[in-house]
Amino acid sequence: MKKALAILLCALLVVSMLAGCGSKTETPAAAPSTPSTPSTPSTPATPATPSTPAAPATPAAPAETKYVDDIIIGIGGKIIDIDPQENSNTQHNYYFRCVFDTPLDFNNQTSELEPNICTEWSSDDGKTWNFTLRDDVYFHNGEHMTANDVKWTFERGKDSSSSSSLCKPMEEINVIDDTHFSITLASVNVDFPYMLTLPTASILCQKAVEGGETDALGIGSGPWKLDSYEFGDYLKMTRNDNFWGEPAKGKTLTLRYMPETSARLVALETGEIDVCESPDTNELSHVTDNDKLELQSYTSSSIQYLAFNCEKGIFTNQNLRLAMCYGIDCEELIDVVYNGLATKCGSTWGWNEYGYNGGGITQYTYDPDKAAEYLAAEGYGPSNPLKIHLAVSAGTRKAMGEMVQSQVKPLGIEVTIDEYDTAGLSTMTTAGDHECAFYGCGTNVFGDDITRLIDSNTGVNKSHLHDPQVHELMDAARQELDDAKRTQMYHDVQQRLFDIGAYLPVCTSEAFFGVKKGIGGIDYYPTSHHDFSEIYFVQQ
Amino acid sequence: MYRYVLKRLLLLIPVLLGVSMLVYCILDLAPGDAADILAPDDATLEEKEALREEMGLNRPVLIRYFEYMWNLLHGELGTSYLSPITVWDAFTQKAPNTLKLGLASVIFAVGLSLPLGIYAARHRGSWKDALSMILAILGLSMPNFWLGLLLMLLFALRLGWLPSGGADKGFLSLILPTFTIGTGMMATLTRTTRSSMLDVIRQDYLRTARAKGVNEEVVIKKHALKNALIPIITIIGTMLGGILGGATLTESVFSWPGVGRLIIDSLNGRDTPVVTGCIIMTTMFFSVVLLVVDLVYAFVDPRIKAQYSNKNKKKGGEKKDGEKAATA
Numbered sequence: 001m002k003k004a005l006a007i008l009l010c011a012l013l014v015v016s017m018l019a020g021c022g023s024k025t026e027t028p029a030a031a032p033s034t035p036s037t038p039s040t041p042s043t044p045a046t047p048a049t050p051s052t053p054a055a056p057a058t059p060a061a062p063a064e065t066k067y068v069d070d071i072i073i074g075i076g077g078k079i080i081d082i083d084p085q086e087n088s089n090t091q092h093n094y095y096f097r098c099v100f101d102t103p104l105d106f107n108n109q110t111s112e113l114e115p116n117i118c119t120e121w122s123s124d125d126g127k128t129w130n131f132t133l134r135d136d137v138y139f140h141n142g143e144h145m146t147a148n149d150v151k152w153t154f155e156r157g158k159d160s161s162s163s164s165s166l167c168k169p170m171e172e173i174n175v176i177d178d179t180h181f182s183i184t185l186a187s188v189n190v191d192f193p194y195m196l197t198l199p200t201a202s203i204l205c206q207k208a209v210e211g212g213e214t215d216a217l218g219i220g221s222g223p224w225k226l227d228s229y230e231f232g233d234y235l236k237m238t239r240n241d242n243f244w245g246e247p248a249k250g251k252t253l254t255l256r257y258m259p260e261t262s263a264r265l266v267a268l269e270t271g272e273i274d275v276c277e278s279p280d281t282n283e284l285s286h287v288t289d290n291d292k293l294e295l296q297s298y299t300s301s302s303i304q305y306l307a308f309n310c311e312k313g314i315f316t317n318q319n320l321r322l323a324m325c326y327g328i329d330c331e332e333l334i335d336v337v338y339n340g341l342a343t344k345c346g347s348t349w350g351w352n353e354y355g356y357n358g359g360g361i362t363q364y365t366y367d368p369d370k371a372a373e374y375l376a377a378e379g380y381g382p383s384n385p386l387k388i389h390l391a392v393s394a395g396t397r398k399a400m401g402e403m404v405q406s407q408v409k410p411l412g413i414e415v416t417i418d419e420y421d422t423a424g425l426s427t428m429t430t431a432g433d434h435e436c437a438f439y440g441c442g443t444n445v446f447g448d449d450i451t452r453l454i455d456s457n458t459g460v461n462k463s464h465l466h467d468p469q470v471h472e473l474m475d476a477a478r479q480e481l482d483d484a485k486r487t488q489m490y491h492d493v494q495q496r497l498f499d500i501g502a503y504l505p506v507c508t509s510e511a512f513f514g515v516k517k518g519i520g521g522i523d524y525y526p527t528s529h530h531d532f533s534e535i536y537f538v539q540q
Numbered sequence: 541m542y543r544y545v546l547k548r549l550l551l552l553i554p555v556l557l558g559v560s561m562l563v564y565c566i567l568d569l570a571p572g573d574a575a576d577i578l579a580p581d582d583a584t585l586e587e588k589e590a591l592r593e594e595m596g597l598n599r600p601v602l603i604r605y606f607e608y609m610w611n612l613l614h615g616e617l618g619t620s621y622l623s624p625i626t627v628w629d630a631f632t633q634k635a636p637n638t639l640k641l642g643l644a645s646v647i648f649a650v651g652l653s654l655p656l657g658i659y660a661a662r663h664r665g666s667w668k669d670a671l672s673m674i675l676a677i678l679g680l681s682m683p684n685f686w687l688g689l690l691l692m693l694l695f696a697l698r699l700g701w702l703p704s705g706g707a708d709k710g711f712l713s714l715i716l717p718t719f720t721i722g723t724g725m726m727a728t729l730t731r732t733t734r735s736s737m738l739d740v741i742r743q744d745y746l747r748t749a750r751a752k753g754v755n756e757e758v759v760i761k762k763h764a765l766k767n768a769l770i771p772i773i774t775i776i777g778t779m780l781g782g783i784l785g786g787a788t789l790t791e792s793v794f795s796w797p798g799v800g801r802l803i804i805d806s807l808n809g810r811d812t813p814v815v816t817g818c819i820i821m822t823t824m825f826f827s828v829v830l831l832v833v834d835l836v837y838a839f840v841d842p843r844i845k846a847q848y849s850n851k852n853k854k855k856g857g858e859k860k861d862g863e864k865a866a867t868a
Binding site: 078080081083086087088161162164165200230231232233256257258259260262263264266267269270272420421422423424425426427428430455457458459 | 570571572573576577578579580583584585586587588591620622623624625630633634685689692693696697700703704705706792793794795797801802805808809810
């Protein structure tokens with residue numbers, strides 16, 4: 001009897017193991033499928049007269065095809081607000097881009113500005129901007145959108161959490177008539193039109209909000225209408241049949257919060273969801289090996305970097321910063337931590353950002369001898385090790401920290417890893433309580449966006465850099481109307497950042513979406529704030 | 541009995557004060573606050589500070605805590621720092637889902653573990669007993685998130701019988717998370733039932749009953765189980781009390797929109813009002829369930845009921861004596 005019991009138990013064990021380990025889990029060697037992002041940096045942000053709208057970001061489906069009515073997207077972050085001026089994270093922006101309209105649009109394929117609800121825009125001096133609004137735009141409640149709504153929205157945004165940086169520099173908003181308005185900025189900013197393509201520039205309906213309509217802050221004029229939602233669970237949208245542009249092809253679009261990555265992927269495989277945001281890179285083969293699924297990828301512009309605190313502590317010493325920059329093998333970090341699915345950064349600038357000069361500046365190449373020289377110059381080495389603390393958050397950044405720990409040990413640098421949760425890491429690095437920290441930053445297309453990382457006054461300046469030369473160049477570039485001069489200034493900033501070693505830019509990763517075959521129309525943004533407004537699902 | 545209930549309810553006040561203060565202070569000690577989460581990437585330090593001031597986060601933690609408790613006394617659980625939603629609304633949106641899942645898990649666990657525990661006790665020392673205990677240990681040893689993923693792979697992905705997550709497919713959605721949570725509960729309860737039954741089975745009165753020719757089924761169900769129920773009820777009570785906040789991992793794995801997931805998400809967002817409010821509500825629920833369990837003892841075990849009655853009589857007697865003395 002005991003023998004029979006033993007056999008039974010063994011069989012149970014085998015069955016349970018088979019259930020969990022049934023499929024192949026190899027990671028594809030290279031980024032598969034349809035990358036949709038441009039490989040070249042964006043075109044200059046000169047004040048421009050609009051050109052005719054370019055083709056949609058992804059090829060449109062044939063006209064005769066039948067579309068699935070309901071599309072469900074499994075997302076990894078929860079939606080906790082419907083107000084486009086109060087939240088600006090990735091998942092909120094998915095919803096904002098579907099429900100609201102921004103004055104202008106950005107074409108990811110051509111990297112050019114395009115008309116949206118504003119058909120024309122111009123400026124003579126980069127300070128006062130004139131806009132012409134379409135006259136056939138209606139909010140989801142039937143109200144006609146006028147220039148007054150735009151003015152009211154931007155005035156409201158000055159006191160908001162997310163839109164304040166866009167709206168506060170607006171000194172005066174002048175409504176000329178229902179379809180014409182001008183905005184005067186406090187100072188020249190040639191990037192201003194680009195900022196009007198971001199979801200933080202979404203236009204709200206003044207009458208609905210002031211009149212206290214239900215879910216008034218969710219009333220926009222985009223191709224999808226807010227239908228129902230439960231914060232931290234789902235947000236459902238229905239097609240806006242009165243949309244001024246081409247109506248959406250599906251009838252409903254639901255963003256469903258599914259925090260567990262593996263569970264999200266299983267839901268895609270079982271068909272419960274149609275799009276799976278960011279499957280784990282170790283599980284991509286579940287998508288590529290499945291005939292009914294497809295892997296779509298894009299190169300993220302989110303830079304993972306190591307920030308050295310230049311304001312206090314041991315890394316106020318430039319030689320020690322440079323020792324770390326040359327002593328870390330970024331390629332190895334990419335191979336091990338990212339399974340090779342990332343690209344080494346050529347600059348602290350985003351590859352998609354105006355003024356990027358990744359190939360043009362001197363690079364930090366892995367050079368342990370050079371690193372040892374910098375250390376020796378300060379009296380450190382294997383016999384007198386430099387002891388540092390590296391702050392990380394869980395997951396990829398912790399894995400990178402552990403790799404760095406082993407890489408620099410032979411040089412005479414002993415790294416203690418301090419792990420925090422995301423909010424904790426953000427706070428302590430903003431407060432400057434770190435020596436060095438792994439962090440990340442997504443970059444928008446306009447050159448001035450990098451200011452966040454290097455301006456002495458922002459919370460994202462994790463190196464606490466106060467370099468007068470950098471600030472001077474950035475201020476001048478912001479106001480420079482000549483493209484060539486402006487580009488050169490940005491190149492100089494990048495070289496300067498390299499020379500002082502405030503940041504070690506490590507990589508930008510490949511990012512993935514698992515989708516059912518037939519899904520198209522997703523406009524992938526390198527910033528990860530994708531546009532699902534034109535998503536469609538062709539019936540197979 | 542009423543005095544006892546009132547006393548227990550009054551004891552809730554210091555418990556709630558202690559728990560809420562602990563949660564509030566621990567959250568304050570953790571690095572980061574809601575202003576960090578809310579402020580956009582490009583916010584200046586001044587803008588972040590202004591936001592902190594606007595949210596009142598720059599004031600000392602004790603002042604914020606007392607203000608919170610003052611509002612609580614007026615029936616206000618506060619508003620989320622991150623969402624335009626009151627804590628009460630956030631909690632009541634999620635609580636039915638968690639209660640549903642918790643109750644289903646307890647029913648599942650009780651339904652299986654009672655027969656299994658009794659069966660194991662009746663066949664003590666045999667392979668049947670060993671198999672029952674192995675199943676119980678397996679249930680205890682498997683982490684919820686791992687078991688959940690395995691079940692999901694088997695029943696949702698391979699067999700396609702059940703949905704892999706969410707709460708929108710009614711009863712079908714409930715099966716996998718119930719099984720995941722219930723397995724752990726079942727393991728504990730099976731072991732408790734077995735040991736409790738073993739204690740009772742050896743008693744003389746059962747031997748006497750058998751000697752008198754009473755049917756074995758009647759001996760077990762009517763005489764043994766009834767007397768073994770007290771520790772089992774205690775465990776079931778603790779499980780019932782813990783269902784509101786105890787399913788966090790399972791809720792995450794199965795994308796189940798419940799209170800556990802709300803608390804974890806709010807913790808990550810440093811949303812102190814939501815975390816504190818939810819913990820207060822779960823503490824209250826836990827305490828009330830334990831009180832109910834204590835009262836159920838009286839109905840199950842006449843000796844405990846007799847104790848309550850004796851106390852009342854004694855107190856009544858003392859009162860009468862006192863009155864007599866006063867009259868004299």
